[in-house]
Amino acid sequence: GIQVEQSPPDLILQEGANSTLRCNFSDSVNNLQWFHQNPWGQLINLFYIPSGTKQNGRLSATTVATERYSLLYISSSQTTDSGVYFCASQGGSYIPTFGRGTSLIVHP
Amino acid sequence: DAGVTQSPTHLIKTRGQQVTLRCSPKSGHDTVSWYQQALGQGPQFIFQYYEEEERQRGNFPDRFSGHQFPNYSSELNVNALLLGDSALYLCASSPGTVSGNTIYFGEGSWLTVV
Structure with missing residues (x-):
């Protein structure tokens, strides 16, 4: 099945900073979604x-x-952005594959 | 418009017992999927129900079974509980089974097996 890798695994920011989260997937996908937990x-x-x-x-x-x-x-x-961010991909079959997530902490 | 609702929110069971978790899909959605999320991991797909039948299944043993009712709601049953079954169980719904459809999640049921 499709492999999904996310980076970085952990991220700590001060309020007001910008960030980029990455999701790599191993095969062609029909669907790619981002979630915040x-x-x-x-x-x-x-x-x-x-x-x-x-x-x-x-x-x-x-x-x-x-x-x-x-x-x-x-x-x-913002502090309310804290949580875990997941990407999930779906290939030919329905079965969505999630990465392990990026845990984000935003300090005030 | 109610989203995906799950019950119960938290429960504690003893090894060897059985548990039933319930899910009502988002209005207009006919497809329900169940996921297991262990601590520190991403959700793992258990199975998907559409038209009251199991359509897809992930790598989970037969102790995990489910059901979908005519109103599209669903149950997840786990028999002979193991300590390793402790996890957050998430239900998701979508309008149909096509992989391109956006999926929406409920708040989950936290299961602790002691």
Whole structure:
């Protein structure tokens, strides 16, 4: 199946800083999603982005499918951005594969 | 519009017991999937239900079984619980089974096996 690797595994920022999270996947994908998991465990869908670039407020994401990676950009980070960020990819079958996540802590 | 809802939110079971977790999908969604998330890991796909049948299954033993009802809600059953089954169990729903559909998650059920 598809392998998904995320980097960095951990990230600590001061409020207001920018960051880039990376997701590499091992094969062609039909779907690539980014999620934010809050401290209570809920996964919030951030982007559905199998290719191209999307922006939503301070967050944006870019997927370069031909080079098998996706990037999540967080600008002007806030303490509420803390949590774990996951990317998940789906290939020919439905089965989504998640990376191990990037744990982000934003200090005030 | 209610999102994906799961129950119970937390539960503690003893080794060898059985557990049933419940999920109601987001309005308009007919496909439900279940995931297991161990501490420090990403969610692992257990199985997917569509039209009341199991359509896809991940690498989980037969102790893990499920059901989907005509109203699209679903249950996850785990028999003969092991300590290693302690995890967050997540339910996700989507409109159909095509891999290009966005999936939405519930808040999860935290299971502790002692």
